[in-house]
Amino acid sequence: MKRHQTKQLFFSVLIFCALLFSASSLFAAPMLSIDDCIKCHALQPNEIETAGAAHKEQINCLDCHVGHRPVSPDNIPACAQCHEGTEHYALSNCMSCHNPHQPLNVVLEGELKAECLTCHVEQNAQLVANPSMHTEVSCNFCHADTHGNIPDCTACHEPHSAEMVQKDCAVCHAAHQPTVLEYPDTTQNLLCAACHDTAYDQLLATPTKHRSVGCVECHASKHKTVPQCADCHGMPHAAGIHAKFPQCGDCHNTAHDLNNLSK
Ligand code: HEC
Ligand code: HEC
Ligand code: HEC
Ligand code: HEC
Ligand code: HEC
Ligand code: HEC
Ligand code: HEC
Ligand code: HEC
Ligand code: HEC
Ligand code: HEC
Ligand code: HEC
Ligand code: HEC
Known part of the structure; x- marks a missing residue:
């Protein structure tokens, strides 16, 4: 054996021993x-x-x-x-x-609310300030399974009419205060018609100019708001007439038909 071969063998053995040692000591x-x-x-x-x-x-x-x-x-x-x-x-x-x-792949199990409130206080404040059946359930009763899920209302509720679809719900309802019934002045008459078909049909049938006034122009912003005729018209007739007949409806019947007065 030449000297450099001896040296090579020596190092090979050394490396082998080192490998053996590290393998056996893996768990040691x-x-x-x-x-x-x-x-x-x-x-x-x-x-x-x-x-x-x-x-x-x-x-x-x-x-x-x-x-x-x-x-x-x-x-x-x-x-x-x-x-x-x-x-x-x-x-x-x-x-x-x-x-x-x-x-970040958060899994939501059980009934969670206090846990969510460590980050979202606003939603619960609304739920508590406007008590409804939604206040009684956990957050993940609706926001289920994974974080950030937003359910459709129609997953749990029937729409009020066949014409009504999911995107309409938000016109009148907010999820965390569902009984607060407020709507914008762009609300379509047909949405109100889901529950008030008589008013809707009367208004559609009247030949008077109220026909082209929207439900929510008169019943503005908040459900069950009822306007006074004088809010828009003042007292248009001679004072003597208004004194003798204090109700406009004495002659005009309801706002929805105005006795079908035609000029
Ligand atoms: C040679 C194989 C091997 C290698 C390499 C290895 N592990 Fe392990 N590990 C195991 C075995 C076997 C168990 C026990 C599993 C059991 O009992 O269920 C274990 C268990 C664990 C546990 C669970 C401990 C406990 O108490 O339950 C953790 C954490 C872990 N390993 C992390 C690591 C990390 C981090 C590395 C890399 C730095 C690593 N392991 C490399 C084989 C290995
Ligand atoms: C942010 C800290 C963190 C990092 C980074 C991390 N682990 Fe873990 N690991 C944990 C914790 C905490 C557990 C115990 C999980 C449990 O009990 O469900 C765990 C459990 C384990 C287990 C045991 C699994 C079991 O079912 O018992 C193994 C194996 C493991 N980790 C390997 C690794 C390996 C390999 C890496 C790198 C690729 C790694 N971990 C990175 C925190 C970490
Ligand atoms: C060794 C340190 C260490 C441990 C232990 C550790 N984390 Fe982290 N974690 C970090 C760092 C660093 C970040 C990034 C900075 C921050 O968000 O604080 C982070 C970020 C996160 C994030 C946000 C991830 C992102 O990308 O935004 C989550 C969720 C998280 N950790 C959960 C956990 C949970 C749960 C445990 C225990 C199972 C844990 N961590 C244990 C160091 C750690
Ligand atoms: C009820 C479920 C739940 C529990 C329990 C929970 N987390 Fe989280 N955590 C979340 C959710 C949801 C996020 C938001 C994730 C996102 O932004 O996508 C989050 C985010 C985080 C983040 C990143 C954002 C931040 O605010 O720093 C960290 C870190 C974290 N969690 C750590 C923890 C630690 C540590 C614990 C236990 C002490 C814990 N989490 C317990 C649900 C949980
Ligand atoms: C660690 C903080 C943290 C926790 C805990 C947490 N969230 Fe979030 N959540 C966030 C952040 C951050 C966002 C994204 C920012 C935003 O859009 O407001 C978010 C967004 C959301 C969204 C809206 C998603 C969207 O597309 O607009 C919902 C819904 C939500 N979280 C529900 C929950 C529920 C339910 C829980 C309890 C199970 C929870 N979060 C727990 C931090 C958290
Ligand atoms: C995961 C199911 C679920 C989802 C999603 C859901 N709800 Fe509900 N909601 C309920 C339950 C359960 C009740 C109580 C029983 C009932 O009235 O059907 C309820 C009750 C209500 C009530 C009556 C509240 C009261 O206290 O009288 C209104 C209004 C309502 N929901 C509207 C909505 C609207 C609008 C949405 C979408 C923004 C929605 N819900 C989404 C389950 C749900
Ligand atoms: C009855 C179902 C329901 C419950 C219960 C509920 N949410 Fe929501 N949440 C929704 C719906 C639906 C939306 C989408 C916005 C809307 O329609 O008003 C939403 C939106 C959100 C958002 C997105 C931001 C926003 O305000 O629009 C967050 C965050 C959120 N919810 C957190 C929570 C937390 C936290 C709880 C528990 C305290 C909770 N929610 C309880 C149905 C619910
Ligand atoms: C045009 C306004 C309007 C729209 C749009 C609307 N709602 Fe309503 N909703 C109401 C009013 C007003 C009430 C209260 C009726 C009462 O006092 O009995 C109500 C009551 C409810 C109730 C509780 C009473 C019941 O019928 O069970 C639920 C649930 C409900 N709405 C779900 C929905 C869903 C789901 C949508 C969308 C598909 C929707 N609403 C769209 C106005 C609306
Ligand atoms: C889900 C059904 C529902 C929808 C949709 C609905 N309402 Fe109603 N509304 C009711 C109920 C129920 C009452 C109470 C009837 C009673 O007291 O006899 C009511 C009462 C009213 C009243 C009478 C208030 C009073 O004091 O006499 C007006 C005005 C009214 N609604 C207007 C509207 C308008 C405008 C819309 C559309 C933006 C609408 N409603 C949509 C169910 C609904
Ligand atoms: C929100 C406002 C508003 C309210 C409230 C209102 N009206 Fe009107 N009314 C109008 C508008 C707008 C017209 C059409 C005016 C025009 O085009 O010249 C009108 C027209 C009329 C006309 C004329 C009809 C025609 O065809 O020429 C009569 C009559 C009338 N209103 C009576 C009433 C009575 C009675 C009430 C109460 C029961 C009432 N209005 C409530 C807005 C309103
Ligand atoms: C005694 C019956 C009577 C009463 C009460 C009455 N009106 Fe009239 N009103 C009429 C008649 C009739 C006309 C049609 C007159 C015409 O064509 O010139 C009329 C017309 C109107 C017009 C249309 C005027 C125009 O110039 O186009 C308005 C608006 C109106 N009334 C509003 C009211 C309001 C508001 C009240 C209650 C404050 C009211 N009326 C009370 C009988 C009445
Ligand atoms: C021009 C104004 C005006 C318009 C447009 C109008 N209303 Fe009315 N509504 C009234 C007034 C004023 C009353 C109170 C009774 C009366 O004096 O006619 C009333 C009463 C009601 C009532 C309670 C009494 C009843 O008839 O059941 C309901 C419900 C109602 N309106 C729904 C509607 C709906 C739905 C629409 C649209 C299809 C609508 N209204 C359009 C002014 C209006």
Whole structure:
């Protein structure tokens, strides 16, 4: 053997021994690098890769998992190690909603309200200020399964008429105060007709100029608002006539037909 061959063999043996040692000591000494994890754990690295969010961008496996069993039997971190100081981080059972390997894929189970209020106070303030059946249920009764889901009203309620569709609901109702019935001045007569077909039919049939006045021009903004004729017309006749017949309806019947007066 030449001298350099002897040296080569010596180093080969040394490298072999080193490999043998590191393999046998895999679980004896915490020498794992981040590239090792995937050799034995397929799921977590995959979840982090596809949906790790800040847990991928800003930290890695080893920031959370310090050491490895059997040397370090408990290498599961507490969230509070890195997240504390807000109302949200004071919740218990972080893992019931978050998977640390895909932290933003939040799963909502059970009946949740207090948990949501660590971030959304406005919606609950409306629910409480305007008590309705919606105040009685949990937030995820409607916003179910994953965070940010918004249901259609029609998933739980029939529209008031066959003509009415989901997008119409918001004209009169808001989800967190459903009994507060307010509507804009663009509201179509047909939407009111769902429940007031008599008024609708009368107005459609009258030959008078009220025919082209919208329901909500007279019944403005808030449901059950009833105007006075004088709001728009003042007292148009001689004072003596108004004194003798104080109700406009004495001669004009209702606003919806005006006795079908034609000039
Ligand atoms: C040689 C294979 C191997 C490698 C490499 C490996 N692990 Fe493990 N790991 C295991 C085995 C086996 C278990 C025990 C699984 C069980 O009991 O369910 C385990 C368990 C765990 C646990 C759960 C601990 C507990 O108490 O439940 C975590 C966390 C973990 N490994 C993280 C890592 C990380 C991070 C890496 C990379 C730095 C890594 N592992 C590399 C084989 C390995
Ligand atoms: C933000 C911190 C954090 C990061 C980063 C992180 N983990 Fe975890 N990991 C956890 C927590 C917390 C648990 C315990 C989850 C539980 O109990 O449901 C866990 C559990 C595990 C488990 C055990 C799974 C089981 O079902 O018992 C393994 C294996 C694991 N992680 C591997 C990894 C690997 C590999 C990486 C990097 C690709 C990684 N983790 C990145 C926090 C983290
Ligand atoms: C080793 C430190 C560390 C641990 C432990 C840790 N996190 Fe994080 N987490 C971070 C950092 C850093 C960020 C990004 C900055 C921030 O939002 O605070 C982050 C961000 C997040 C985000 C937002 C992700 C995004 O991209 O916006 C969620 C959700 C989260 N963590 C949940 C958890 C939960 C739940 C646990 C416990 C299972 C946990 N974290 C444990 C360090 C950690
Ligand atoms: C009831 C479910 C639930 C529980 C329990 C929960 N979270 Fe969250 N968390 C969420 C939701 C929903 C978000 C918003 C996610 C988004 O913006 O897409 C969030 C966001 C976060 C964020 C990123 C935004 C921020 O405000 O920093 C962090 C970090 C976080 N949670 C950590 C935790 C920790 C730590 C715990 C336990 C102390 C915890 N969460 C418990 C549902 C929950
Ligand atoms: C850690 C803070 C946090 C928690 C906890 C949280 N959210 Fe959110 N939520 C947010 C943020 C941030 C947004 C997006 C910002 C926005 O559009 O206002 C959001 C948006 C929403 C949206 C609107 C989505 C859209 O498309 O407009 C709904 C609905 C929602 N959250 C419901 C909930 C419910 C229900 C809970 C409790 C199960 C909850 N959130 C818990 C932070 C949180
Ligand atoms: C996940 C199901 C669900 C969704 C989505 C939902 N509701 Fe409800 N709502 C209910 C339940 C349950 C009640 C109580 C029983 C009933 O009246 O049917 C209720 C009651 C109501 C009431 C009567 C309230 C009271 O206290 O008298 C109104 C008005 C209402 N909902 C309107 C709406 C509108 C408008 C939407 C959409 C913005 C909507 N709801 C979305 C389930 C739902
Ligand atoms: C009866 C079903 C229902 C309940 C209960 C409910 N929501 Fe909503 N929420 C909706 C609907 C529907 C929307 C869409 C906006 C609308 O129609 O007014 C919405 C919108 C939201 C939004 C988006 C921003 C906004 O205000 O429009 C957030 C955030 C939200 N809800 C949070 C919550 C929280 C937090 C709770 C519990 C305190 C809750 N919701 C209870 C049905 C509901
Ligand atoms: C033009 C206004 C208007 C529109 C549009 C409208 N509503 Fe209503 N809704 C009302 C009024 C007014 C009441 C109250 C009736 C009463 O006092 O009995 C009501 C009551 C309700 C109620 C409780 C009473 C009942 O009938 O069970 C539910 C639920 C409801 N609406 C759901 C819806 C849904 C779903 C939509 C969309 C498909 C919708 N509403 C569209 C005006 C409207
Ligand atoms: C879901 C059915 C429903 C819808 C839609 C609806 N209403 Fe009503 N409305 C009612 C009920 C129920 C009453 C109470 C009737 C009673 O007291 O006899 C009522 C009463 C009224 C009253 C009478 C108030 C009083 O004190 O006499 C007016 C005016 C009225 N509605 C106008 C409207 C207008 C305008 C619209 C369209 C923007 C509309 N309504 C849509 C159900 C509805
Ligand atoms: C919101 C405003 C408003 C209210 C409230 C109102 N009207 Fe009118 N009315 C009008 C308008 C607009 C016209 C058409 C005027 C024009 O084109 O010259 C009109 C026209 C009339 C006419 C003439 C009809 C015709 O065809 O020539 C009579 C009569 C009348 N109104 C009576 C009444 C009576 C009675 C009441 C109460 C029961 C009443 N109005 C309530 C707005 C209103
Ligand atoms: C004694 C019956 C009587 C009473 C009471 C009465 N009206 Fe009249 N009104 C009439 C007659 C008849 C006409 C048609 C006159 C004409 O064609 O010149 C008329 C016409 C009108 C017109 C249309 C005027 C125009 O110039 O086009 C309006 C608006 C009107 N009335 C509003 C009212 C209002 C508002 C009240 C209550 C404050 C009222 N009226 C009370 C009998 C009455
Ligand atoms: C020109 C104004 C005006 C218009 C347009 C109008 N109303 Fe009225 N409405 C009134 C007045 C004023 C009353 C009170 C009774 C009266 O004096 O005629 C009333 C009464 C009502 C009432 C309660 C009494 C009843 O008849 O049941 C309902 C419901 C109603 N209106 C619904 C409607 C609907 C729905 C429309 C549209 C299709 C409509 N109104 C269009 C002025 C109007």
